[in-house]
Amino acid sequence: MLEINHLKSRIGDTEILRGMSLSVNAGEVHAIMGPNGSGKSTLAQVIAGHSDYIVTDGSVSYMGKDLLELEPEERAREGIFLGFQYPVEIPGVNNAYLLKAAVNARRKHQGLAEVDAFEFLKIAREKMAMLGMDPKFLNRGVNEGFSGGEKKRNEILQMAMLEPSLAILDETDSGLDIDALRAVAEGINTLRAPDRAIILVTHYQRLLDYIEPDFVHVLSEGKIVRSGDKSLALELEERGYDWVHEAATA
Amino acid sequence: MTSENIESIVNKRYEHGFVTDIETETFAPGLNEDVVRAISARKNEPEFMLEWRLQAYRQWLEMKEPEWAHVHYPPIKFDEISYYAAPKSDDDRPKSLDEVDPKLLETYDKLGIPLHERARLAGVAVDAVFDSVSVATTFKGKLADVGVIFCSFSEAVREHPDLIKKYLGSVVPRRDNFYAALNAAVFSDGSFVYIPKGVRCPMELSTYFRINAANTGQFERTLIIAEAGSHVSYLEGCTAPMRDENQLHAAVVELVALDNAEIKYSTVQNWYPGDENGVGGIYNFVTKRGDCRGANSKISWTQVETGSAITWKYPSCLLRGENSVGEFYSVAVANNMQQADTGTKMIHIGANTRSTIVSKGISAGKAQNAYRGLVKIMPQAHGARNHTQCDSLLIGKECGAHTFPYMEIKNPSAKIEHEATTSKISADQLFYCRQRGISEEDAVNMIVNGFCKEVFKELPMEFAVEAQALLNVSLEGAVG
Numbered sequence: 001m002l003e004i005n006h007l008k009s010r011i012g013d014t015e016i017l018r019g020m021s022l023s024v025n026a027g028e029v030h031a032i033m034g035p036n037g038s039g040k041s042t043l044a045q046v047i048a049g050h051s052d053y054i055v056t057d058g059s060v061s062y063m064g065k066d067l068l069e070l071e072p073e074e075r076a077r078e079g080i081f082l083g084f085q086y087p088v089e090i091p092g093v094n095n096a097y098l099l100k101a102a103v104n105a106r107r108k109h110q111g112l113a114e115v116d117a118f119e120f121l122k123i124a125r126e127k128m129a130m131l132g133m134d135p136k137f138l139n140r141g142v143n144e145g146f147s148g149g150e151k152k153r154n155e156i157l158q159m160a161m162l163e164p165s166l167a168i169l170d171e172t173d174s175g176l177d178i179d180a181l182r183a184v185a186e187g188i189n190t191l192r193a194p195d196r197a198i199i200l201v202t203h204y205q206r207l208l209d210y211i212e213p214d215f216v217h218v219l220s221e222g223k224i225v226r227s228g229d230k231s232l233a234l235e236l237e238e239r240g241y242d243w244v245h246e247a248a249t250a
Numbered sequence: 251m252t253s254e255n256i257e258s259i260v261n262k263r264y265e266h267g268f269v270t271d272i273e274t275e276t277f278a279p280g281l282n283e284d285v286v287r288a289i290s291a292r293k294n295e296p297e298f299m300l301e302w303r304l305q306a307y308r309q310w311l312e313m314k315e316p317e318w319a320h321v322h323y324p325p326i327k328f329d330e331i332s333y334y335a336a337p338k339s340d341d342d343r344p345k346s347l348d349e350v351d352p353k354l355l356e357t358y359d360k361l362g363i364p365l366h367e368r369a370r371l372a373g374v375a376v377d378a379v380f381d382s383v384s385v386a387t388t389f390k391g392k393l394a395d396v397g398v399i400f401c402s403f404s405e406a407v408r409e410h411p412d413l414i415k416k417y418l419g420s421v422v423p424r425r426d427n428f429y430a431a432l433n434a435a436v437f438s439d440g441s442f443v444y445i446p447k448g449v450r451c452p453m454e455l456s457t458y459f460r461i462n463a464a465n466t467g468q469f470e471r472t473l474i475i476a477e478a479g480s481h482v483s484y485l486e487g488c489t490a491p492m493r494d495e496n497q498l499h500a501a502v503v504e505l506v507a508l509d510n511a512e513i514k515y516s517t518v519q520n521w522y523p524g525d526e527n528g529v530g531g532i533y534n535f536v537t538k539r540g541d542c543r544g545a546n547s548k549i550s551w552t553q554v555e556t557g558s559a560i561t562w563k564y565p566s567c568l569l570r571g572e573n574s575v576g577e578f579y580s581v582a583v584a585n586n587m588q589q590a591d592t593g594t595k596m597i598h599i600g601a602n603t604r605s606t607i608v609s610k611g612i613s614a615g616k617a618q619n620a621y622r623g624l625v626k627i628m629p630q631a632h633g634a635r636n637h638t639q640c641d642s643l644l645i646g647k648e649c650g651a652h653t654f655p656y657m658e659i660k661n662p663s664a665k666i667e668h669e670a671t672t673s674k675i676s677a678d679q680l681f682y683c684r685q686r687g688i689s690e691e692d693a694v695n696m697i698v699n700g701f702c703k704e705v706f707k708e709l710p711m712e713f714a715v716e717a718q719a720l721l722n723v724s725l726e727g728a729v730g
Contacts, residue, residue, distance in 0.1 A: 048685050076687035084685075088678045092700030098686065101696065105687035141700070158686065 001026050001197050002047075002067075002166055007058035008222075009046050016042040018222035019058065024166070027194040031208055031233060032201045034219035035241040040201045041085060043219070044170040048082040049075050062166065076102075077109035079165030083155040083172050090142035095154070096124065098142050103161055127160040131187045148175035149184075156187040167191070168199045173207035185210030205237040218244045277334040283307060286435050289334050293404045293439075296411055306424040306434030313428045319591040320620040320652055321560050323533065326498060333436045333469075389453075398451055398482075399444040403471050406442030413444060417475055421504035421541040421568070429500040430537040433469045437502070440471035445480040445511075454710055456485040470501040476511035478544060483514040485713060499558075501536045509544030509571065514552070516709055517565075518717055520724075521557035526586045526615075531559025538565035539595075542574035542603075550577040551594065552708045554717045556724040559588060564622065566595035569603035569631075576605040579705040581717075583724050584617030584649070593623035593654075598634035598664070607638040610702050613649035614725055620652040627664040634661065640670040643701050645694065645725065673701075695722040 002024040009017040016039045024030055034040050046053045047060065049072035060067040067075060090098070104114040115123070125135055133153055143151050152172055159167050169188065173181055188211055192198065200207060208216075208230060216232040217224045218241070226232065226244050236244065277285060286307050290300040315326070393400055399410065407414050424434040445451055476482055486503075499521065505513050515538075524531025534557075540549035551565040561584075567576030578594035596605035605625070613619040625636045642651035653670055675697050683693030699706070699718055706714045 048681075050681055072681065072684040073687050073689050076685050082685050084682065088676070088682045090679050090682070090697060090700070091673070092703065093696050094700065097700075098683070098688070098696065101688050101692065102686035105689075105692075109687070162686070 001063060003059075003061045005059045005061075007043075007046070007060060008056045009042060009053050010056055011042065011053050015056070016053075016222050017046065020219070020223050021058075022217065022224060024197045024199065026165070026197055028215065029192065029198045029200065029211065029213045031213040031216045031230075032199060032219055033203070033205075033216060033233065033236060035245075036203070038219040039222040040203075040219055041170055042222075044082055044085075044168045044199075044201050047075075047080065047166075047168055048072060073105070076162075077106050079106075081159050081162055081164035081167045083152075083159060083167065083169035085171040085174065087143050087146075087151045087155055089144050089146075091144045093142050094138075095140055095142050096121070096138040099124065099138075099158060099161055102158065106162055124157075124161060127157055130190060131157055131160065132183050133157060149177065149180035152176055152184055153180065153187070156184055156191075160187065160191060163196075165195065166197050166199070168201065170201045171203065172200070173202055173204065181207070182210060205233045208233045220245050277332050279330045279332050281307075281328060281331070281333055281436065285333050289436055289438075292334065293407070295404075295407055298411065298415060299407050302418070302424070303435050303437075306431050307436075309425040310428070310431035310435055313425065313431055315428050319562050319622075320618065320654075321562060321589040321591050323560055323589075326533070328432075331498060334438065392452060396449050396452060397446040398449060399442065400455055401442055403437070403440040403442050403473070406473070410442070410444070413475065414442075414473070417473060417504070417506055419504075421506060421539050422502050422537050427537060429535040430502050433471060433500045433502045433537070437469045437471040440473075440501070441486075442472070443474040443482060443484060445474075445476045445482045447477040448479040449477075450480065451482040454483045454485055468499045470499075472501070472503040474503075474505045474513055474515070476505075476507045476513050476547075478509040478511060480508075481512045483516070483710065485516050485518075485710065487518040487520065497530075497533055499532055499534045499536070501534075501538075503536070503538040503565075505540035505549055507540065507542050507544060507547035507549050507571075507574075510546045511544060512548040512550075513540060514550045515540070515565070516713060517551075517553040517555075518713065518720065519553065519555045519557050519561070520720060522559075523557050523586065523588050524559040531588070532557065533560045534558035534563065535560075536563040538563065539568065540566070540576070541568045542571050542576060542600075543568075544574070545571040545600070546573045547571050548575040548577070550575075550579075550708070552577075552579040552705065553581070553592075554705070554709070554720065555580070555582040555590060555592060556720055558590075561588075561590040561592055563592045564594055566597065567605060568597050568599065569605065569634075570599045571603075572600045573602045573604075574600055575603070577708075578605075578607045578609070579708040580608070581610045581612070581702045581705045581721070582619060582621075583612045583721060584614070584619040585724055586615040586617060588615075588617045590618070591620040591622055593621045595624040596626070596636060598625075598627045598631040598636070601631060602633040603631055604634070605636045607636070607640070608704050609638075609640045610705055611640075611642045611651055612645070612698060612701070612721075612725070613642070613651050614645035616648045618650045618652070620654060622654040622656075624656040624658070625666060626658040627661050627666070629660045631661050632663050634663070635665045636667065638666075638668045639704075640668070641701065642670075642672040643698065644672065644674045645698075691722075691726070694725060698722075698725060 004022040006019045006021055007017050008019055032040050042053060055068055100120045107114055124138060128135055131153055172184060213230055216228055216230060218226040286303050290303055422430050425431050443455060474484060507513050521532040521534055542549050549567050555561055569576050576596050582590045582592050584590045594607055607623060609621045611619040611621055621640050627634045640653055644651055651672055655668060680690055680693050684690060698721055706717060709717055
């Protein structure tokens with residue numbers, strides 16, 4: 001589904017990704033781990049198409065298409081979803097309104113009929129119940145005055161509504177207390193599907209206690225330095241990132 | 251006045267160097283007493299009206315152009331303006347939409363304006379398109395049944411001189427300000443509305459239905475009188491861009507609400523703003539004031555201002571009756587080189603008077619947008635209350651938002667609240683929306699409409715939908 005080849009990217013004059021490669025197939029859950037500054041979030045932003053991140057080399061293909069050729073909104077409509085580390089507040093714009101516009105933008109692109117307000121609310125309420133969210137969230141401004149946990153839950157709600165083919169969740173576990181973490185993780189688990197790939201970007205292993213990844217990759221200085229199964233995450237937890245880094249440069 | 255008299259007046263002016271081009275029915279540029287007389291004569295006005303105009307003209311001569319507004323423009327050459335143009339005859343108009351500027355049609359399309367209306371707006375000879383007269387006649391009949399008078403100002407001067415004498419200039423005096431005085435001297439036409447005692451006007455009154463609405467000209471004058479216990483909602487303007495060759499527009503609107511009466515006045519202003527460099531736009535210098543003359547009366551102004559190169563406009567309320575209520579809801583958009591200096595004045599005179607101000611200013615491009623508001627509590631206005639909310643939204647880096655709130659409180663029992671915010675559409679917000687599959691343009695529209703929704707909900711339903719579309723078109727290309 002996603003093929004990243006020798007990708008290099010910079011923000012300003014700073015090179016962050018330095019030739020990273022990754023292959024993700026439908027149905028798989030990949031965890032990308034690594035210390036701060038290793039390029040995890042950059043990878044997420046580059047896949048989503050943020051214009052601050054300049055791709056200088058390499059390629060990214062998604063479902064056979066050259067992803068780097070597409071505008072951010074086109075990538076989204078093609079089924080790429082980014083769960084933001086810091087979801088932005090948009091005061092005055094109703095949460096339901098944004099979500100309905102997003103759902104219909106994707107449906108329109110897929111050649112499906114747009115959902116009307118009735119249908120939309122019905123689906124949204126179901127998904128919110130699943131995530132343990134209060135339906136009144138729908139009528140608030142987008143992320144306006146939400147707590148950290150509420151924002152992250154809201155991201156997962158959007159993912160549930162948009163049913164992406166590829167979801168990249170950037171530090172979705174950060175800032176969550178244990179109950180919120182469990183709720184978010186359960187939400188993500190219910191969204192695992194044979195036709196969907198998920199990339200979890202995380203600093204800590206604890207999210208992986210709830211969501212079992214098929215693959216774990218360790219990113220260091222803009223490259224994947226080690227890949228393995230879930231046991232790699234446990235080993236990392238025990239030995240720290242220095243261990244991988246040293247092993248890689250040794 | 252007989253037609254012979256008119257002829258003699260017009261000809262006499264001619265001797266004095268005043269030229270009337272018979273072909274186009276437009277007076278030669280320049281203003282003097284003879285021009286004022288000629289305008290009045292053209293309109294078959296009674297003597298009192300001419301006298302009133304002349305006094306206004308003399309007062310205007312002694313007045314100075316105001317310079318305090320936060321707007322900049324080259325000096326207006328009042329000698330180079332023509333002060334009277336008769337409505338164009340059908341021969342001068344485009345015969346069909348095929349003859350209309352395609353760019354204008356494109357905009358109509360984006361606004362979703364029905365085909366027959368496009369023709370009317372673009373100035374296509376109306377009778378060739380649809381029968382506006384029959385629509386208006388049905389409409390007039392309905393109003394006449396309940397005693398509502400709704401006609402052009404000129405007609406009111408001729409048919410209802412007592413009402414005009416009693417109320418004209420009673421809210422905005424002739425010498426209120428420079429442009430109000432100019433308007434009083436040379437006003438071209440406008441609307442007159444009279445709602446009798448206890449009548450609830452059975453429909454929204456819109457200039458759309460007024461016969462002779464075409465080309466009311468640059469000096470429009472409106473007078474609305476709501477007798478005790480009556481109610482009226484009036485819609486002015488149009489969401490579609492209006493073409494007009496006159497650069498200076500100085501309108502006056504006077505509203506009078508007697509005991510327990512309510513007037514709701516909604517405006518959508520979309521005059522030509524000029525091109526991206528600000529060339530050719532309309533100067534819109536308007537005086538609008540409502541007088542809550544009776545106890546428990548209410549006047550509510552709602553405006554969506556997106557057009558004009560320069561807007562200078564402060565719809566105000568004189569809250570004289572006890573318990574009277576004034577409201578002002580405004581969305582003012584300034585894009586490219588547009589300049590807007592707009593706001594309101596709430597003058598609390600009676601006891602327990604209340605006012606609400608909600609102002610939403612949006613600036614984009616290189617535009618400058620200022621809110622200027624006055625809340626004045628007079629010594630006798632015990633228990634007066636005001637709530638002001640004043641929000642600015644900036645799009646891009648080169649625009650400006652300015653807020654000038656004035657408060658004069660002369661009664662210690664007053665309760666005044668003022669809230670103000672300034673925010674910016676950030677790149678992060680736009681990226682967030684785009685990552686959800688929403689285009690940048692739609693994202694801007696969504697954010698802007700969210701910002702304005704408190705004002706839109708005050709507009710009559712149909713108008714609100716149009717206003718939203720209008721805002722989207724006005725801000726097209728504002729980002730990126």
